[in-house]
Amino acid sequence: xxxxxxxxxxxxxxxxxxxxxxxAFWQSLFRPPEGPDPEAVVDWGxxxxxxHHGHRLADSARHLRTDFDGLIADVAQQAIxxxxxxxxxxxxxxxxxxLGTAAGNAGSAEQRRLDGMAAPFPVCNPxxxxxxxxxxxxxxxxxxxxVTANACSAxxxxxxxxxxVIRAGMADAMIVIGADLLSRVTQAGFQRMTALDPxxxxxxxxxxxxxxLGEGAAAxxxxxxxxxAGSASAACRLSGIGMSCDAYHPTSPEPDGRDISRxxxxxxxxxxxxxxxxxVIVPHGTxxxxxxxxxGDVLASVFGQSANMPPVLSIKAHIGHTAGxxxxxxxxxxxxxxxxxxxxxxYCECADPAIPIRLAGRDAxxxxxxxLWAVVSACGFGGNNVSLxxxxxxx
Amino acid sequence: MSGAHLLTCAAVAPGVxxxxxxxxxxxxSVDPDWFDAAQRLPGVRxxxxxxxxxxxxxxxxxxxxVGVSPERLALCLGxxxxxxxxxxxxxxxxxxxxxxxxxxxxxxxxxANIAAAHVAIDRQAHALCSTVTSPFLAGFxxxxxxxxxxxxxxxxHALVIAAEEAxxxxxxAAVLPGAIALRLGRGASGNGHRLQPLGWGRLDPHGxxxxxxxxxxxxxxxxxxxxxxxxxxxxxxxxxxxxLPFPEVLTCNDAGxxxxxxxxxxxxxDHRPFILAAxxxxxxxxxxxDR
Numbered sequence: 004x005x006x007x008x009x010x011x012x013x014x015x016x017x018x019x020x021x022x023x024x025x026x027a028f029w030q031s032l033f034r035p036p037e038g039p040d041p042e043a044v045v046d047w048g049x050x051x052x053x054x055h056h057g058h059r060l061a062d063s064a065r066h067l068r069t070d071f072d073g074l075i076a077d078v079a080q081q082a083i084x085x086x087x088x089x090x091x092x093x094x095x096x097x098x099x100x101x102l103g104t105a106a107g108n109a110g111s112a113e114q115r116r117l118d119g120m121a122a123p124f125p126v127c128n129p130x131x132x133x134x135x136x137x138x139x140x141x142x143x144x145x146x147x148x149x150v151t152a153n154a155c156s157a158x159x160x161x162x163x164x165x166x167x168v169i170r171a172g173m174a175d176a177m178i179v180i181g182a183d184l185l186s187r188v189t190q191a192g193f194q195r196m197t198a199l200d201p202x203x204x205x206x207x208x209x210x211x212x213x214x215x216l217g218e219g220a221a222a223x224x225x226x227x228x229x230x231x232a233g234s235a236s237a238a239c240r241l242s243g244i245g246m247s248c249d250a251y252h253p254t255s256p257e258p259d260g261r262d263i264s265r266x267x268x269x270x271x272x273x274x275x276x277x278x279x280x281x282x283v284i285v286p287h288g289t290x291x292x293x294x295x296x297x298x299g300d301v302l303a304s305v306f307g308q309s310a311n312m313p314p315v316l317s318i319k320a321h322i323g324h325t326a327g328x329x330x331x332x333x334x335x336x337x338x339x340x341x342x343x344x345x346x347x348x349x350y351c352e353c354a355d356p357a358i359p360i361r362l363a364g365r366d367a368x369x370x371x372x373x374x375l376w377a378v379v380s381a382c383g384f385g386g387n388n389v390s391l392x393x394x395x396x397x398x
Numbered sequence: 399m400s401g402a403h404l405l406t407c408a409a410v411a412p413g414v415x416x417x418x419x420x421x422x423x424x425x426x427s428v429d430p431d432w433f434d435a436a437q438r439l440p441g442v443r444x445x446x447x448x449x450x451x452x453x454x455x456x457x458x459x460x461x462x463x464v465g466v467s468p469e470r471l472a473l474c475l476g477x478x479x480x481x482x483x484x485x486x487x488x489x490x491x492x493x494x495x496x497x498x499x500x501x502x503x504x505x506x507x508x509x510a511n512i513a514a515a516h517v518a519i520d521r522q523a524h525a526l527c528s529t530v531t532s533p534f535l536a537g538f539x540x541x542x543x544x545x546x547x548x549x550x551x552x553x554x555h556a557l558v559i560a561a562e563e564a565x566x567x568x569x570x571a572a573v574l575p576g577a578i579a580l581r582l583g584r585g586a587s588g589n590g591h592r593l594q595p596l597g598w599g600r601l602d603p604h605g606x607x608x609x610x611x612x613x614x615x616x617x618x619x620x621x622x623x624x625x626x627x628x629x630x631x632x633x634x635x636x637x638x639x640x641x642l643p644f645p646e647v648l649t650c651n652d653a654g655x656x657x658x659x660x661x662x663x664x665x666x667x668d669h670r671p672f673i674l675a676a677x678x679x680x681x682x683x684x685x686x687x688d689r
Binding site: 049050052053097106109116122125126129131133134137145149150151153171173174186188194195246248250251252383384385386387 | 468469473478479480481482485486488489490492493494495496497498500501502505506508509510511512514515516518519521522523524525526527528529530531532533535536539542543546549550552565568569570571595597598599600602603608610653678679680681683
């Protein structure tokens with residue numbers, strides 16, 4: 004039997020409301036979050052009924068708020084540089100590229116329409132960045148290059164497809180990017196679906212009313228373990244993958260969480276780790292009443308009730324729901340927690356007693372003397388569920 | 399990487415009949431009433447669905463079910479238009495009538511994966527459900543991901559769909575509307591043949607095939623190599639290496655993902671050995687048959 008290729012996470016990049024790089028994102032998780040910008044989304048101003056709040060990119064990255072291509076190039080460059088510092092030179096590898104996004108560069112056509120200009124598809128195709136990005140990167144992209152658009156789980160779907168590409172021998176390294184900018188059509192659609200909280204993003208909070216959208220992009224470099232040079236290092240190893248589809252409702256989760264649970268259990272089985280061996284969980288946690296409740300019930304059914312459960316680190320209160328990028332930000336938070344052996348407090352002011360999970364709650368060091376494990380989940384519109392298990396390096 | 403068997407297929411598109419074994423003559427213009435949702439989708443509340451979803455549902459229903467448990471059925475859908483047309487319409491609705499003019503029931507159509515979501519519900523595909531939206535090649539990429547779903551043992555069958563709806567007037571590009579559905583399986587059924595990935599990647603900056611693809615093509619048995627078909631987007635320069643049998647080139651002048659896959663169907667349904675490649679901009683995918 005051929006042994007499957009191990010895949011390592013070798014480089015990271017990030018740009019979001021909390022800052023324009025990985026460290027700014029990580030440090031923000033140790034502070035109470037800033038609320039959304041009340042005027043983040045520009046609309047037509049027709050009836051005054053639309054909500055405009057959202058988490059915009061940090062001021063230091065304001066020039067990227069209307070530049071989707073520039074944003075994904077920026078985070079990809081950060082990740083490539085990070086991988087190089089760890090000893091992984093992508094320019095010597097057969098490297099592919101996958102973009103996970105909910106709406107791509109939808110803002111380009113929106114802006115043109117606002118300006119009274121035509122929005123021709125060849126120029127405004129929201130997914131054409133897959134053809135324009137490679138020439139902006141400092142490495143040759145010779146492997147597969149494609150876009151996945153699986154709503155809010157697009158980032159993790161992209162990551163899993165990238166892992167499969169590496170394991171199939173079609174690339175030695177993959178640049179995985181999750182990215183979305185704010186869009187007035189998305190904002191209006193979410194508001195009509197009563198999926199927005201009018202105040203702030205409050206995952207697992209008793210007062211939550213929905214999510215708040217955020218813009219951002221995050222990038223990972225995946226490399227085949229066999230392709231590592233002797234001195235190269237990695238932040239962590241991708242040890243388990245589980246996928247499923249609710250096939251239940253276009254936007255609402257199946258209330259029993261049957262398929263979310265199946266993906267989670269499959270990821271643990273794939274990693275050959277028992278639930279009580281997991282050190283931290285980074286959930287999807289959108290702040291939407293039904294989603295958080297379903298996800299909490301699933302976590303309790305797999306990991307046990309809150310007292311026994313590993314700490315749950317929820318990040319969307321800090322950066323908003325970054326849609327297609329959100330799963331990659333969750334991986335980033337988990338990988339950094341494993342690498343730095345520290346769990347930030349996260350933020351939940353008034354935890355919902357009906358959700359039986361154990362929120363991280365305070366900054367805490369993680370165990371020393373043994374490898375650490377993290378679980379990351381994403382659940383998107385369409386019931387698209389992905390769970391991953393990450394393994395940190397030996398101490 | 400081992401492949402997957404192509405079991406069945408069905409298409410719903412203007413000018414395309416049941417026989418997919420020859421390259422269709424795409425109509426120069428499309429009758430807006432070419433698709434009768436009431437007749438094609440009995441029992442479906444289709445009024446609030448977008449066209450891509452309607453077409454994908456119809457094609458998927460036409461593509462015969464082959465018994466497999468829901469947890470073992472994957473769905474991979476390719477669409478290059480994605481959510482662009484819906485967003486165009488919604489944005490104009492917002493501009494004219496504000497938030498209340500937007501239908502709550504139709505609001506989920508802003509999601510590019512809405513068609514896949516509805517088909518997954520209708521066909522009960524619980525293994526995974528992925529939507530790819532890369533320009534032109536999204537249908538071929540969905541085929542590749544469907545094969546991967548089987549190869550990685552996440553599924554035993556994959557329903558692969560390419561589906562598109564028309565672009566808004568003045569979009570400056572032509573897209574053939576409709577859908578095609580292909581059923582892939584781990585095991586053979588009837589006279590279906592096995593399909594394997596031959597290559598997936600990017601050409602070099604000058605349109606030359608990558609070294610990897612050239613090696614893969616050179617290693618292919620001559621019976622396959624002599625029947626190489628290349629589906630290429632109009633205006634995409636491809637330099638074919640000397641020494642390899644020159645392919646039959648099918649140029650496709652369409653901005654969607656459906657037309658290119660329809661162009662490839664006669665090859666995919668051919669029982670003789672073949673190599674099939676598709677190229678857009680600098681991206682390529684390539685498959686080889688294995689009976």
